[in-house]
Amino acid sequence: FRNLEDKTDSVDPKVSLEFRPPWVWFATDPLVYLSWQTATKSSTYNVVNLSDGPELVEAEEMTAIELGLKTLAFNDSTILSMAVFDYVIDKPQVQFVSLRAGGAVTFENAGESKVQGAEIDIVSQLFPSVLADWALAANAVYLDAVYSEYQDGSGFDPGSGAFTEGNDFSGNAVVRTPQWSGSVSLTKTLYFGGGHRLELSANYYYNDGFFYSAQNTRRDSEDAYGLFGAHISYEYLPWRLRVTAFGRNLDNEEYALGRLPTDFGVNSYAAP
Numbered sequence: 001f002r003n004l005e006d007k008t009d010s011v012d013p014k015v016s017l018e019f020r021p022p023w024v025w026f027a028t029d030p031l032v033y034l035s036w037q038t039a040t041k042s043s044t045y046n047v048v049n050l051s052d053g054p055e056l057v058e059a060e061e062m063t064a065i066e067l068g069l070k071t072l073a074f075n076d077s078t079i080l081s082m083a084v085f086d087y088v089i090d091k092p093q094v095q096f097v098s099l100r101a102g103g104a105v106t107f108e109n110a111g112e113s114k115v116q117g118a119e120i121d122i123v124s125q126l127f128p129s130v131l132a133d134w135a136l137a138a139n140a141v142y143l144d145a146v147y148s149e150y151q152d153g154s155g156f157d158p159g160s161g162a163f164t165e166g167n168d169f170s171g172n173a174v175v176r177t178p179q180w181s182g183s184v185s186l187t188k189t190l191y192f193g194g195g196h197r198l199e200l201s202a203n204y205y206y207n208d209g210f211f212y213s214a215q216n217t218r219r220d221s222e223d224a225y226g227l228f229g230a231h232i233s234y235e236y237l238p239w240r241l242r243v244t245a246f247g248r249n250l251d252n253e254e255y256a257l258g259r260l261p262t263d264f265g266v267n268s269y270a271a272p
Contacts, residue, residue, distance in 0.1 A: 008059045010040035030071035038063050041093060048104040057107040061090045078124035087115040094214050096154050098163040099263050111149030113174050118142050133189040140182035145174035147214060155215040156261055163263050172216040180208040195237035202230045212259040219266050225255040
């Protein structure tokens, strides 16, 4: 092998502007912020390669802008957070697996990817004047994430499954980025004498689906799915003792933890 060396130097600042407007009519002590920051993922090498020597994978650099609001609302019964953001990633590192590339995880650089989106989070005492000790937590995320520039990408022929190079994946969705996702949970707390407390909670998570590879084919996609869960917790306050029993995916939804396209098909790893 050749003697290869690469070094990633980076200075990644973050600048944030904060404003606390006197919006008494809307909320208590609202915080509006605008932030700008950069981040760097260091370069690496593909060292297992049957047809060539080690190959350099260049560093990935991201610039992120976010505008958000954090506040208390509805007579301080609700914590509200919301944000819109824009991420631009230069030379994002994308992985694939092919026997022709050594049969191990191999990385390559796309030209550029962009992620724009919005998020909202709410934690609220649910009608405290009517319903005692009920809490609602919910969040929703919208993402528009695409490879804005990705020529010369590696993938697989849809018909034969053979490894291909020089593909143009520009405009395809970024891997593992659902357009819509969110969750909601409802919790009831029961207090008993002597420092005993019981918490009952149910929750639901939704994901509208995504792709596991930049090629965005049907075989490497995850369909939309939803997961139900619940837990019950007993707490003894004087001892700070808490015991919890929980269940996840209680309705046996079928989905994958991961799908890995290869020359011989797709390796799928089922979730519990």
